[in-house]
Amino acid sequence: MEGFGVYAVLGADNPPQRLLCPGGSCRTSVAVPPRARQVVLFSAGPWGARICVSAELYDVDRVPVAIGKLTPYNKCLCWEQWEEEAWTDCLTLTVTLLGGNLVTADSTDPQFTLATMEYTPESTPLQSVRAPPAAQEVHAKRKRGRAAGHEDEDEKAATKRGTEENVCPNGGSEKTTPVRKVRGQGKAGQRLFAGGDARTKEAANGATQMTGIVERTQTPTATRPRGRQPKTPTQNTVLVNPSGRWGHVLCPIEAETAILIGGQGARMQFCKDPMWKLCTEDMSWVAAETLAQGPTPEGRIGHTAIYDPDTQRIYVFGGSKNKKWFNDVHILDTRSWKWTMVEAQGKVPPLAYHSCSLFRGELFVLGGVFPRPHPEPDGCSDSLYIFDPHLSIWYQPIVTGDKPSPRSGHSACVMQENKIYVFGGWDTPVCYNDMYMLDLGLMEFSAVQTVGEGPSPRSWHGSAALSDTKFLVHGGYNGNDALNDTFIFDTDTNSWTEVTHPNLCVRRAGHSVVAVETAERRRRVSSGEGGAPGGASRSLLVFGGGDNEGNFFSDLMAVAVEELLGGIKI
Numbered sequence: 017m018e019g020f021g022v023y024a025v026l027g028a029d030n031p032p033q034r035l036l037c038p039g040g041s042c043r044t045s046v047a048v049p050p051r052a053r054q055v056v057l058f059s060a061g062p063w064g065a066r067i068c069v070s071a072e073l074y075d076v077d078r079v080p081v082a083i084g085k086l087t088p089y090n091k092c093l094c095w096e097q098w099e100e101e102a103w104t105d106c107l108t109l110t111v112t113l114l115g116g117n118l119v120t121a122d123s124t125d126p127q128f129t130l131a132t133m134e135y136t137p138e139s140t141p142l143q144s145v146r147a148p149p150a151a152q153e154v155h156a157k158r159k160r161g162r163a164a165g166h167e168d169e170d171e172k173a174a175t176k177r178g179t180e181e182n183v184c185p186n187g188g189s190e191k192t193t194p195v196r197k198v199r200g201q202g203k204a205g206q207r208l209f210a211g212g213d214a215r216t217k218e219a220a221n222g223a224t225q226m227t228g229i230v231e232r233t234q235t236p237t238a239t240r241p242r243g244r245q246p247k248t249p250t251q252n253t254v255l256v257n258p259s260g261r262w263g264h265v266l267c268p269i270e271a272e273t274a275i276l277i278g279g280q281g282a283r284m285q286f287c288k289d290p291m292w293k294l295c296t297e298d299m300s301w302v303a304a305e306t307l308a309q310g311p312t313p314e315g316r317i318g319h320t321a322i323y324d325p326d327t328q329r330i331y332v333f334g335g336s337k338n339k340k341w342f343n344d345v346h347i348l349d350t351r352s353w354k355w356t357m358v359e360a361q362g363k364v365p366p367l368a369y370h371s372c373s374l375f376r377g378e379l380f381v382l383g384g385v386f387p388r389p390h391p392e393p394d395g396c397s398d399s400l401y402i403f404d405p406h407l408s409i410w411y412q413p414i415v416t417g418d419k420p421s422p423r424s425g426h427s428a429c430v431m432q433e434n435k436i437y438v439f440g441g442w443d444t445p446v447c448y449n450d451m452y453m454l455d456l457g458l459m460e461f462s463a464v465q466t467v468g469e470g471p472s473p474r475s476w477h478g479s480a481a482l483s484d485t486k487f488l489v490h491g492g493y494n495g496n497d498a499l500n501d502t503f504i505f506d507t508d509t510n511s512w513t514e515v516t517h518p519n520l521c522v523r524r525a526g527h528s529v530v531a532v533e534t535a536e537r538r539r540r541v542s543s544g545e546g547g548a549p550g551g552a553s554r555s556l557l558v559f560g561g562g563d564n565e566g567n568f569f570s571d572l573m574a575v576a577v578e579e580l581l582g583g584i585k586i
Contacts, residue, residue, distance in 0.1 A: 019061035022069055022086065022111055027052030036069070036113050048073070048107035055109060057084075058092040067114045068306065076106040083288055089309045257301050258292045260568030262526030262561050263317025267330055269350055271533065272297045275304070277313070277321050277332060279560065281568045286315040286337060296532050296557070299572055310355035313346040317526075318368030318385070323350075324377060324405075331379055331405065334367040341366030341387045345403060362410030364401045369476070371428035373436050375456050379403040382454075383441065385424040396422035396443040400454075417461035420452045425475030429487040431507050437464070439489060439505075440474050447473035447495050451505070470512035471503045478529025480556060482577050490558065493525035498564045500524065504580060515580055519573040520558065527561025527569070531577060556580060 022036040026048050035044050048055060057071050069086040071093055081103060084093045097103040264279030264287075276292040291312070293302040313319075319335025319342070330348040334341075343366040345358040370384025381401045387394050398421060403410050420426075426441025426448070436454040440447070449471055451464040471477075477492025482504065490502045500523040504513045534555050554577040562568045 020059070020063065020066070021061055022057065022059050022113070024109060024111075025054070025056040025058075026109070028054055035109075035111050042113040043110070045108050045110040048109055050105040053097040053103075055095045055107075056092070057086065057094075057109070057111065059086050060091075063088040070112040070114060072110045074108045074110065075104045081107060085305075087306060090311070257572075258560070258570050259287055259289055260560065260562075260570040261287050262568060264526075264528060264560055265319060265321040265332075266294070266528035266530050266557070266559050267321040267323050268296075268530050268532050269323045269330065270325075270328070274530065274532065274557070275321070275330060275348075276528075276559070277330075278316050278319055278335065280317045282566075286317070290315050294572075296534070296555070299574065308348060308353040308355050311346075311357055312355050313344070313357075314340075314342075316340075316342060318370075320370065320372035320381075322372050322374050322379065324374055326377060327405070329405075331372075331403075333372055333379065333381065333403070334370060334384065336366075336368040336385075341368060343367060347405070358405075358408050360403065360408045360410055364403070364410040365397070367397065369424035370397070371426055371438065373428050373430050375430060375434075375436075377405065379405070380428075380436065380454075380456075382428060382436075382438065383420070383423050383426055396424045396441075398422040413459055415454075415459050415461060418452070418463050419461040420450070421448075423448060423475075425477075425493075427477060427479035427489065429479055429481045431481060431487060432484055435507070437487065437505070437507065439479065440471070440477060440492065442473075442475040442495075445495070447475055449473040464510055466505070467509065467511040468513065470505075471501065472499070474499060476525040478527050478558065478561075480529045480531045482531055482554070482556070482581055486581065488529065488531075488556065488580065490520055490529050491524045491527060491561065493564065498523040498525045498562065502580075517575050517579065519575050522569070522571075522573075523563045524558075524561030524569060525564065528557075528559045530557050531555070532557060553578065 020038055021034050023032040023034050024046065025032050026046070030049065030052070033046070035046060036042070055073065057069075059069065066088075071084050071086065073081040073083075073095060075081055082095045084095075086093060258276055258279075259281055261279030261281045265277050266274055267277065268274045272295055274294040274296060276294060278290050279287045281287055289303060289305060291304045291307070293304040293307065294300075295302070313332050314337060316335035316337045319332060321330055321332045323330050328350045330350065332346040332348070334343060336342065343364050345360055347356050347358060348354070349356070364381070365386045367381065367384035367386050371382050373380045373382075379402065381403065382399075383397050385394060386397055398419060400413060400415055400419075401410055402413055420438055420441075421443065423441030423443050426438055428436050428438050430436055434456045436456065438452045438454070440449055442448065451466055451470075452461055453464050454461050471489050471492075472494055474492030474494050477499070478490045479487060481487045485507045486504055487507075488502065488504050490500075492499050500521055502515050502517065502520045504515055505511070506513070531554055534553065556575045556577055558573040558575075559571070560569050
């Protein structure tokens with residue numbers, strides 16, 4: 017394929033240089049000049065049979081600073097020093113061409129070095145279409161996670177920033193401060209949510225300091241020599257399941273299908289496998305990083321993704337990443353598998369850990385954390401914003417009644433087709449377990465007086481509607497610990513019922529809980545058998561989350577909805 021090439025611009029003052037070309041090596045590395053503060057990688061010419069170009073920025077110790085891919089649909093990557101906190105003056109850019117006319121690299125030539133291949137083949141089981149490039153901005157801009165071994169830089173950055181995502185409210189009186197570590201020290205587990213007073217002023221940069229950031233503790237038996245820091249491994253083989261994560265979204269779409277988007281895993285690294293397709297018929301996963309065309313959303317946590325069955329579109333809104341906060345709207349058309357970014361009119365603040373509900377084709381966004389400039393601390397919202405996809409406009413409705421106090425990390429379920437039930441959440445340092453209902457016909461909030469022993473105060477829990485009148489709350493974080501209890505709320509009687517099940521016994525927060533229809537249910541309905549005994553009609557799926565003890569889950573648990581609605585205690 018004459019004319020194809022991969023080029024790099026290493027710093028604003030340097031011209032492009034060609035790294036890959038037809039007939040040349042499929043792998044090459046180049047040193048980034050010490051004064052360069054930007055790296056731009058792009059392709060030119062026809063791709064032909066080529067699959068993608070894997071690109072990796074490494075520091076002097078071969079710890080990845082950023083990782084990305086060029087594909088036929090996303091032909092440009094850009095990294096900038098002020099957005100990659102582990103950026104050093106001794107970086108190496110390694111690129112690997114996958115597919116097409118590959119030529120073995122000459123290992124004796126110092127110009128070439130072996131790069132780890134990280135990609136998803138086109139021919140993956142259950143993958144009927146080509147599937148989503150890794151998370152990028154609208155202009156095909158890519159910035160991947162920070163170096164996995166730079167614990168000291170991570171904690172220094174966390175101390176400076178007041179918009180750290182891995183923060184949770186704390187109701188306890190004991191203050192916990194992250195342990196400062198020097199490079200080369202080993203560590204035991206890391207806590208996703210640490211105890212302590214949640215918000216104090218940080219004078220150094222005018223931001224707020226959250227003491228509930230990820231905590232790293234030392235272990236004498238796990239020390240490592242300098243230059244051998246533990247790091248997040250690249251994918252030498254094709255993953256069959258998503259990596260462990262929290263702060264993601266699992267969004268059910270058409271029958272037997274759900275889409276996993278975003279998330280963050282160990283060492284505060286944003287997932288390098290940010291998008292997966294789940295087949296609920298056999299509970300199998302398909303890596304979807306190269307599925308859709310168009311600009312994919314940049315990696316994030318605390319966002320929402322909701323599916324509109326009428327338009328067959330997924331709407332992704334908000335979230336945060338490191339020092340960034342988002343108020344963008346991305347749309348994935350599941351018919352054409354194409355991403356678009358909406359240039360919406362009206363104003364909506366950048367929000368994370370908000371709730372998003374779909375009603376009559378519009379998105380109802382409530383609460384969430386939003387950034388404030390110095391000297392004000394970041395705060396929680398009590399506002400309701402509505403996005404109209406048909407007009408691409410944001411607006412705030414007139415709402416009456418007793419509305420919820422500002423909060424984030426809460427849940428919201430649409431019940432009886434015209435009511436949104438809002439439960440829990442937090443606004444530092446308070447965790448909530450109150451319930452509010454928004455009547456969508458009257459646009460009126462009211463506090464719900466509940467009956468029975470309900471869930472304790474919590475945030476970052478999972479919630480899903482089980483029927484027209486019942487929804488479930490599972491897990492979450494209470495300011496000190498991750499939780500594993502499960503409750504069902506009945507909107508007819510305003511009563512709580514606690515249920516137990518062996519598949520719902522793991523403590524977790526920041527996970528996804530969704531209810532999906534099973535293949536057995538569809539078979540019975542289509543054959544006229546209805547809900548006859550012998551097969552579960554719906555299943556509750558629980559995926560991911562963290563336990564505040566350094567574990568990030570990648571398990572997928574399934575529970576028959578009938579068992580839960582029957583109040584079975586096993």
